[in-house]
Amino acid sequence: MEYSELIAKRYSVRAYKPDPVEPEKLQRILETARLAPTACNNQPFRLIVIETRGRQAGLKRIYKADWFAQAPLIICGCAVPSEGWVRRSDSKNHAEIDLAIVMDHLILAAANEGLGTCWIAAFDPIAAREALDLPDDLVPVIFTPLGYPADPPRPKVRRDLAELVRYMQ
Numbered sequence: 001m002e003y004s005e006l007i008a009k010r011y012s013v014r015a016y017k018p019d020p021v022e023p024e025k026l027q028r029i030l031e032t033a034r035l036a037p038t039a040c041n042n043q044p045f046r047l048i049v050i051e052t053r054g055r056q057a058g059l060k061r062i063y064k065a066d067w068f069a070q071a072p073l074i075i076c077g078c079a080v081p082s083e084g085w086v087r088r089s090d091s092k093n094h095a096e097i098d099l100a101i102v103m104d105h106l107i108l109a110a111a112n113e114g115l116g117t118c119w120i121a122a123f124d125p126i127a128a129r130e131a132l133d134l135p136d137d138l139v140p141v142i143f144t145p146l147g148y149p150a151d152p153p154r155p156k157v158r159r160d161l162a163e164l165v166r167y168m169q
Contacts, residue, residue, distance in 0.1 A: 006112055008156075013116030015151035016071035025113045026073070029146075032109035038098035039085035045099045046138055047106075048076040052145075061127040063120055063143065071116070071147030076128065077103045078138040096141055103142050116149035 001009070026049070033047060052059060052069045059069040068074070077099050084095030107117040120143040128140040 001112055006108060009153070010108060010111040011116075011153040011156070012118040013145070013149045013151060014065070014067050014118060015149065016067065016116065016145055016147040017150045018070075018072065019148045020072050021115060021146060021148075025115065026146075029106055029109040029113060029115070033102045033106040036102040036105040038101065039094040042083050042085050042098070044080040044083035044085075044095040045102050046078045046080060047102075048078065048132055050074040050076065050132070058131045061124065062131055063123040068120070068143075068145060070150075071145035073146040075106065075144050075146055076132060076140055077106075077142040077144075078134065079141050080137055081139060082137055096139075099141050103144070107144060110146055114148070115146055117144040117146055119144060
């Protein structure tokens with residue numbers, strides 16, 4: 001798919017078919033995440049691929065929407081702050097910024113493979129830490145289901161470009 005078409009077609013999927021994700025598609029998607037740019041190429045992230053079958057109750061503790069565990073897979077993006085590049089002038093750690101770039105690559109790669117995702121930040125981090133048995137150095141930042149969409153795309157409502165961009169000459 002051509003890139004601008006891919007960007008226009010990707011949407012937040014909130015209903016999934018139970019069809020499994022082919023392992024080769026998953027590997028291609030994960031490879032795009034691995035290749036995503038990160039500050040100083042530190043790659044301060046970990047991705048946890050969760051098979052949902054038999055885990056629905058625990059996953060519902062993380063995020064309550066019924067469709068969250070409908071997809072066959074969920075990916076949790078975790079930042080590793082101890083590995084993040086830190087800007088000297090203000091000590092800003094870029095681990096979470098790097099993870100956002102990685103997850104954006106991942107969701108676009110998924111859309112390119114005909115799969116759906118939904119960026120979820122409104123989850124319970126304590127339940128996530130417990131359910132996934134995360135070590136202290138991993139910070140759960142974002143989740144996305146990964147599977148074949150069972151809902152139609154909704155119209156995209158976005159601000160006008162003139163509202164979002166400022167040119168300085």
